[in-house]
Amino acid sequence: MSDFIPVCEPMLAGNEIDYVTEAVKTGWISSSGKYVGQFEEAFSSYCGCRYGVAVCNGTVALHLALTALGIGAGDEVIIPSFTMIATAYAVCYTGAVPVFVDADKNTWNIDVSLIEEKITPKTRAIIPVHIMGNPCDMDAIKSIADKHGLYIVEDAAEAHGAEYKGKKTGSFSDIACFSFFANKNITTGEGGMVVMNDEELYKKCRYHKNMCFPLDAPRNYLHNDIGFNYRMSNLHAAIGLAQTELADKYRDHRIANAKLYFENLKDCPGIVFQTDEKDSLNVHWMNSIIVDPEKYGHTRDELIGYLKLQGIDTRLLFNGMHRQKALKDFGCDCDGDYPVTDMLSDNGFYLPSASNLGSDKIDYISSVIKEFAK
Numbered sequence: 001m002s003d004f005i006p007v008c009e010p011m012l013a014g015n016e017i018d019y020v021t022e023a024v025k026t027g028w029i030s031s032s033g034k035y036v037g038q039f040e041e042a043f044s045s046y047c048g049c050r051y052g053v054a055v056c057n058g059t060v061a062l063h064l065a066l067t068a069l070g071i072g073a074g075d076e077v078i079i080p081s082f083t084m085i086a087t088a089y090a091v092c093y094t095g096a097v098p099v100f101v102d103a104d105k106n107t108w109n110i111d112v113s114l115i116e117e118k119i120t121p122k123t124r125a126i127i128p129v130h131i132m133g134n135p136c137d138m139d140a141i142k143s144i145a146d147k148h149g150l151y152i153v154e155d156a157a158e159a160h161g162a163e164y165k166g167k168k169t170g171s172f173s174d175i176a177c178f179s180f181f182a183n184k185n186i187t188t189g190e191g192g193m194v195v196m197n198d199e200e201l202y203k204k205c206r207y208h209k210n211m212c213f214p215l216d217a218p219r220n221y222l223h224n225d226i227g228f229n230y231r232m233s234n235l236h237a238a239i240g241l242a243q244t245e246l247a248d249k250y251r252d253h254r255i256a257n258a259k260l261y262f263e264n265l266k267d268c269p270g271i272v273f274q275t276d277e278k279d280s281l282n283v284h285w286m287n288s289i290i291v292d293p294e295k296y297g298h299t300r301d302e303l304i305g306y307l308k309l310q311g312i313d314t315r316l317l318f319n320g321m322h323r324q325k326a327l328k329d330f331g332c333d334c335d336g337d338y339p340v341t342d343m344l345s346d347n348g349f350y351l352p353s354a355s356n357l358g359s360d361k362i363d364y365i366s367s368v369i370k371e372f373a374k
C-alpha cells in the first residue's frame with residue numbers, strides 16, 4: 001500500500017455541499033442565517049438536551065459555560081491532568097485556577113478516587129473530560145459534586161454521541177461543551193457548542209456569546225457587561241446540520257474502526273488499549289495505544305518512526321497539564337505526581353482514525369505494528 005494514510009480526515013458524506021451552497025447563494029454567510037438555529041436545535045436534541053448555543057470552537061464553548069456559571073477570579077476548578085490544554089485554558093480565561101487530578105490507568109479518564117483530596121473551599125466546579133470518546137463515571141462524579149456543592153461542566157469535545165447508562169454525553173451535567181474541529185466525529189471545520197437544560201444558563205450563554213447585547217431589548221449599543229464575540233457563522237452551521245443528520249453513521253464508523261484495531265492487535269505483546277468505562281458506549285474519537293517497550297521490544301517513538309516509513313501518520317497523546325510552563329506561570333500547582341498521565345504522555349499515540357478509513361487500511365496498519373514487534 002503506497003498511499004500516505006493521514007491520522008484523520010473529515011467525512012462529509014451528506015447534505016454539506018447543498019446547505020453551504022444555499023447559504024452562499026442567499027447571502028447568509030455571517031451568524032444570522034437559518035442554519036445556526038437549526039444546527040443548535042438538531043445537535044442539542046441529539047444530545048438529549050433542551051438548549052444548544054453554537055460558538056466558534058470548543059475552547060470558547062468551555063469559557064462561555066464557565067462564565068455562565070459565574071466562575072471567575074478567586075475560584076478553583078478541578079480538571080484532569082490528562083487532557084488537551086484547552087480545558088485548562090478555558091478556566092484560566094475566567095481568572096479561576098485549574099487544579100489537576102491524575103488519570104485512571106485503564107480508562108484514561110479522571111481518577112474519581114483522587115478528586116476529593118483536591119477540593120478546597122475555593123473549588124466551584126469539576127470538568128470531567130470524556131477522553132478519546134470514553135464517557136466518565138458520571139454517577140461517581142455527580143455524587144462528589146453534590147456532596148461538595150460543585151457544578152459539573154462536561155468537556156465532551158471528543159465524545160459526540162457517546163453514552164453512559166443509555167444517556168448521551170452532554171446530558172449528564174449542568175452544562176456541557178463540544179468541539180467540531182475537523183478531526184472530530186462531527187465537524188464544522190472549526191466550531192463548538194454549549195448544551196444545557198436550564199433556561200437561565202441558556203440565556204446567559206447567548207448573552208455573553210454575542211457581545212452582551214441585551215437579548216430582549218432594542219439594540220442601542222449600550223452594554224452592561226463585558227461580552228465576547230464567540231458567534232458561529234451560518235456557513236459552519238450549515239455543515240454542522242448536515243453532519244448531525246448523519247451523526248450515528250459517523251459515530252458507528254469510529255466504533256467499528258476501534259473494534260477492528262482491537263481484534264487485530266489484542267494479542268500483540270506490549271500494545272495496550274484504553275478500557276471502556278462501565279455501562280458506557282465509548283465512541284473512540286481517536287484510536288490510541290500505549291506501547292510497553294519491555295514487552296513490545298521497541299519504544300513508542302521507534303514504532304512511530306517505523307510507521308512513518310510505511311506511510312502511516314500518527315500523533316502523540318497529550319502532555320500532562322502539570323508539565324505545562326504556561327499553566328505553572330499562571331499560578332497552577334504543578335508540583336504533584338501524576339504517574340498515570342506521565343505514562344500515557346510518554347508511551348501513547350493515536351493511530352489513523354478517520355470515520356471513512358476502511359478495514360483494508362486498518363488491517364494494513366495493524367500488520368505493520370505486528371511485524372515490527374520483537
Ligand SMILES: Cc1ncc(COP(=O)(O)O)c(C=O)c1O
Binds near residue numbers: 083157191
Ligand atoms: C478535550 C478537549 N477539550 C477542548 C478542546 C478544544 O476544542 P477546539 O479545538 O474546538 O477549540 C479539544 C480539542 O480537540 C479537546 O480535545
